[in-house]
Amino acid sequence: MWDASKTWAPGVSNRIYHQGDKGGYVWELQRRLRFIGYYAGKINGSFDKQTDRAVRDFQYRFGLKVDGLAGARTKLKLWRATRHMAAPQQRAKAPAPAITQAKPMKQVPRSNAGLSQQDIQIISQAVHAEARGETYVGQVAVAAVILNRLQSEKFPNSPSAIIYEPLAFEAVADGQINMQPNQQARKAVYDALNGWDPSDGATYYFNPVTATSDWIWGRPQIKQIGKHVFTR
Template identity: 55%
Template sequence: MAKRWQLLFALLVALLASTTLPPMTERAVAFGQQTLWMGMRGGDVYELQGRLKLLGLYTGPIHGHFDRRTYLAVRQFQYRWGLRVDGVVGPRTKLKLWQATKHWYPGLEKRAGKPTIPILKMGSRGPRVREMQARLKFLGYDPGPIDGRYGWRTLRAVRTFQARFGLPVDGIAGVRTQGKLWAATKHWRWGMEARVAPQQPAPPRQVAPSAPPRVATPARPPVRRPVQTPGFRGFSARDIELMARAVHAEARGEPYVGKVAVAAVILNRLESGAFPNTPAGVIFEPLAFEAVSDGQIWLTPDRSARRAVIDALNGWDPTGGALYYFNPDRSTSKWIWSRPQIKRIGKHIFTK
């Protein structure tokens, strides 16, 4: 009798445990529970390499060893899908990878011509093209009607997006282009592209009836009011204007990608938690930017500075997550030289 009650109790515990598991859509059921990092071995690493190879990111042999080539492929996947780029395969990276390769099974990556992410190009049709058109329109590009047909207007929108985000401008939406587009529109949902109000033509000016000429006193010249930039991605017009001033003052004379890089550093500081949480707080933090101390922050920014801020807000980060930058020809700070360097863009070196 006691054994019978023990068996019933064990079945009840198993039933309760199974009901507390998260749903299939919330967990990467194909992987195990462990976090994967460089140096590990096992079946989960084998699956990781297979899924990455199916996406075209991993080119080495599938041997179940998390080596440096696997590490670099993981970082590339995280960067393209808008995840934290650390090379560690935790729950979020597992889930995103599982969603991107739902139809993978062992050996599928060896079959040629079966990419999980289809290549979209001129003449392509279907729901994948329709979603791409909606995401492009959400970013402010003009792909034409959202009808799932890859036509000339969609081609021009893709080429413009590729040029803005530093991709090869070929008009073909492959894995890199789609990954960058999906990362730049992480907060997009169906229907959001329709909320962008089209520009309405200005109403015709009403001409007042002519009056008899009269002698008038000289009037004061009209006062020019500053043009207000509309808010974007949760930032006010004043925030965008201030960031454009900082970009113009700090990167004036730099190539366009260098201006986007300065804007990206400001946004990276906003997300890091080690800096103030407003653009004004980041820019006016003591000794943070030379343009503030010498007064150049108040120079009027040009169109390229404003466009660079918008591109950075859309997700373009040429620095790879940098928090600092400096001019090696002018900087004498030993501290900034000690920071881990990421890359050089123009005259600036960008660091962690």
């Protein structure tokens, strides 16, 4: 029988796990991430896309380098946060408070595609601030651009880091990002999470009436939806 303690005890294993890996360690990784509310997928021992997102979100909220790699520091931090977790064959009692650097999230619904409620909130704020005057399709397209950036190695590895990247979004510069999003903006984010991408894979967009950057005009244009031109 596989003994998780041999892999999870601090200082024992130096192996780095990443997307594409499979096996007992990944099964235990998923189990521990679920215990503190960062993972809602199947406990199947397969380091898939949803597991990768859960690891990255855990790293972001615990002050670690956000790279999706379950290396020594990430494993140790996760072990400390879940060390009161019951073994698989035991019935878990009420867990003692985890030692964390951030308040653990509530259980993430499957429809969130591995993102936390905090992630959904900040993306909704960006959609509302950037596109509240646009059609609903245009709002979904803006949400899709943020998610497309999340999948690209050219951008930061979390929604917050993407949105607050310097000069990335006008709504951050003028403070409108702090507005509370309406229900339509939230719905647009969930539609994008469920796979609707009206932007056809865009990672940028701009308003041609107000854009002054020669650089953005030089990006390959895909389509225009409302006032926004979507580009690669």
